[in-house]
Amino acid sequence: MPSQTLIAVILAALAALAPFSIDTYLPAFPAIGSDIHATPLELQQSLTAYLLPYALMTLWHGAISDAIGRLAAIRWGLLVFSLASVGCALAPDAYTLWFFRAVQGLSAGAGNVVARALVRDLFEGVMAQRVMAQVQMIFGLAPAVAPIVGGLLLAVHWQAIFVFLAIYAVATLIIALKTLPETVPQEKRVPLSARQVITGYKQIFSDREFLCLATAFGANFAGFFVYVLAAPVFLIKHLGLNAHQFGYMFVPTVCGMVLGSWIARHNAGKYASGRILRIAYLGMAGAVLLNIAVCFWLPPYHVWNILPVALYNVGMALAMPVLSVAALDRHPRLRGTAASGQAFLQMVLSTLSAGLIIPLLWGHVIGLALGMGGYALFGWWCARQTGIWHQVSTSPQKN
Template sequence: MLPVRTRPGVSGLLLVVLALLSAAAPFAVDMYLPAFTELAADLDTSAASVQLTLTAFLVGLAAGQLLIGPLSDRFGRRTPLVVATAITVVVTVICALAPTIWLLIAMRFVQGLTASSGLVIGRAVGADRTEGAATARLFTLFSAIGGIAPVVAPLLGGVLVSAGWRAEFWALSGIFLLMFLGALFVVPESLPPERRHTDGIGGTLRTMRDIGSDRGYLGYIFAFALGFAGMMAYISASPFVIENVLGMSNRVYTIVFATNAAGMVVAGVVISRLVGRFGPGPILRIGQAVILVAGIVLLVLLVAGAPAALVLPVLFVMVAATPTVMGTASALAIGRARHAAGTASALMGALQFTLGAVVSPLVGLGGPATGVPMGIVIVVCACLGMIARRVAATAGEVARFEREAAHI
């Protein structure tokens, strides 16, 4: 069993702030979706141009992690986080005031760049202040709490849409302001000067190369990202599956989606306790097995045209198990690269959103009247995730054998 904690740890208030930092990006993605039509009309532009505001943010989010993660390894966690979150507040205000779609697209890209600091540095701070099972517990809670954002964001957006699309960005400005204040007053500097990387761009590239050549790290980040990709398949397809395939109303869909999110939170809290007893490795294996079995049963039910009474409980189990996989896999990945936790977190986050972006369109290939593509994508992601975890575990076994051989 891994040690529970030998580092300073994370207080309740710091946990809340780190969770807010990790949830800010999903809010920026989902909250203004209900206002797309009104935004297009107000700025006299096309739906495709409005969609570009979302694409620009996601591109900025992926690129920003690759930039800010290494910067946090070089200059410490606090300064890049405070500066980036301050810029995010300013940029979001500009978005709310944008007179043209092209200024909005440009600002959304910058917003993604700077908002990524919460994701990448939040994980790095958690890794700096915990280790072993404590890191896995923390990251599992992050994944569980982060599951609330995709539910709350569109609901809040739906409430604000009557006030206009600019109200959505003013509300986002308030969220990012809270993020900035949390970074300024609550998040400590967790990377002391003697542990920082000071060898410039060349050193950063070498660090990325070294981390990327670690088969164990790669296996775990793919297990993490594929767990997220399966969740994105569910998020992207669930409105069509629940409303069109199962024949339920939008109101019921909202209740189902919220119930599944609550299941993620409860499961995350339970698993965060169990991981301290059994360690992240066994919990990861069990979580992946649950998702795979649930995914296969879900696919069979969807192919057979089963009723909602059978489909929804299986869907709940699959969703609730996701924080188990994402929390433990991310902790195990970071654990193999603690010397450069910011860079390791950045690579993991970039892969996460890349796979999520690839998967989301796939679930719509069969049209809105079938959930089979969603089931297929979930099963494929679960299978590939298990393969990735096995590759990582094998790398760990090889490393152990090499250490033992060195002492013979």
Template sequence: MGSLDAAAPGRYPTGHHNPGAWMPEAYRRLAALLGALTALGPLGVDMYLPAFPTMGADLSASPAAVQRTLATFLFGMAAGQLVVGPLADRYGRRLPLIAGLGLFGLASLGCALAASAEALAWLRLVQALGGCAGMVVARAVVRDLCDERGAVRMMAMLMLVMGAAPILAPMLGGALVAAFGWRAIFWVLAAYAAAALVLVALALPESLPPERRRRDNLVAVLAVYLQILRDRRFLAHALAGAVPMLGLFAYLVGSPHVLMGRHGLSPMEYGVAFGSNAFGLILASQIVSRLVRRSVAPSHLLVRALMLCAVAGLLVPLAVATGALWPLLASLFLYLSVMGAVLPMASALAMAPLGRVAGSASAVIGTLQFGGGALVGVLLGALGGGSPWPMALVLGGAGLGGLALHLTLRR
């Protein structure tokens, strides 16, 4: 990448050239805060999934119209990151993050007051444009402060914190729907954004000093993106995470109607099933962290995880063919658990050589992931009907596609 490359950063959150400053307690505190910021995206998706049937009835909207509110959120998360990334490289990490959290909170208040599915869809788009800042900046801060192995371990710690969101969010969402109605979910999201804003203002140090910031105009920003997309190593790892995530988004969009509508799970039962998959994701991420700590090469681990992801993806259509609930739940658990190993390694390895444009590189990763998620949301929303086959076929193809693209681009 020439001028976009950078030497390995120091492994400490303070910015001082003193390895002793990188203490485990500071490491955990930073990971907890960055994980909470990264969780904005999962919370914005997972908490309101159990409310789909109730929202449709309250807003007199079809299942497809309700699913479009998720698709617009995913589209906003994808498009917004392309804007936030260069801003984070130009103005530092804190300022774009604070602005994004404020926008997310205000849009959440609007969602709570929405009178139609169409209005909710537009407000969800605005909500995502603000919420994506947490994901972009968190990855960029990790790249600012960690070398390749340290980044994998930090990303795994983020998955530990972020993974709590899918465990708790659907159950919390189901409880809120039962007690107060679906609008309470967005009041809670607004409060979460306000709390995150306070924590960032008080506790997140600026990891990009002024002398390392870029002053690119629009043409230069586009040129940076073009250079990033021409880097085969970057694409090999970025797509290794983005393509399998198509299956994860197919699960997010399709599972409410498949599991609750077709198989008859209650919102609370759905939340428990969803949370168990998130627990598997957390467990896999921590196994990867321990293996990397024992000097196992992340690149070798990633290939093996992608192989397992491909096998798990193929098991999902086979489970759907049986028509039984438990084989379907088991195959989904395996696929989503393996994602906990794939995502931290793919993100860390993709960003390792791109320190000078960490914000832009983080934006490309997020856009590939959430852009694909938006397309999957539109596809499954258009097909509708609650059939499990569109979800299952996307999962099978995503598992195989991630492995195939990674092996091809690595050569």
């Protein structure tokens, strides 16, 4: 089997397709709007056109991978995504762009969902937490790199961004198929049928512990995603940056995510999971209060408006491996379905943000700060309902 680090890098590359397909084209909104005669709201809704199908299809990616194998699910998902990316590049108007963004959304989640399931297929216990944190640490670079890549490709043409996404999907697919093992042999596969999928989801969504763990995971991420989805307005309108300066936000916020992931990997097995979660939420709460204070008392400026978001990401990333592994461990027989359910809840929150909440908040920086705080509070409430929250005096686990 390939080394743990190589597996983590490949799984992170698969999972990173989703943020790349969002963040690379954000700097190009003005150029795309000018070329295809689309309004800022129509371009914002291209995010919703992507996220809603993404969320709905995540309910199927895991079940499909349980039925046909992990690698086959990755293969079909990434091939469809690459073709849809070419369609986006050639879109002559907003409606065509929405259509191909929707097809991208239907297929992009395969890599993310299957990557989560593969971590638990290949690793157990504390090692699974460490590998999940390592994947997250590498994956966390995507939101920083993507808008920078998008800004560079924008110098060629905005269409080059979608051509890049097509090439990225094909290249990652080839590497994954040549390197990763198939972890669902024929005898362990679950027949794919609508009835079987519905039965599986009834099982996992009727599990209150799973529901709270997965929702907490999604709410924490949505707190940061508020700023990702509102980036064109937040950075250009409020902070006075240009399309080539998106790295001013994404580099420090991703550094926060990478730092939190490193801390999570370093401390997995050394401290009880509940203690790690409490520290993570304490950090997120401090970042939210700092963010609100800055927005109230200081004029908009990228240094102090972005710092609290980066600090929030440290706590968010610290909590993620604990919540994710605990949720997947609830249903080992339906691990692919559980991974889909977890990703679905995460994307539902993100989709609501893109289509409904963010347009109501982005009129002022304080609105975005309160949005982040609201999601963090909701995530904390969900985490408190779980058994793992109370594991504060458990003996440290060993490898």
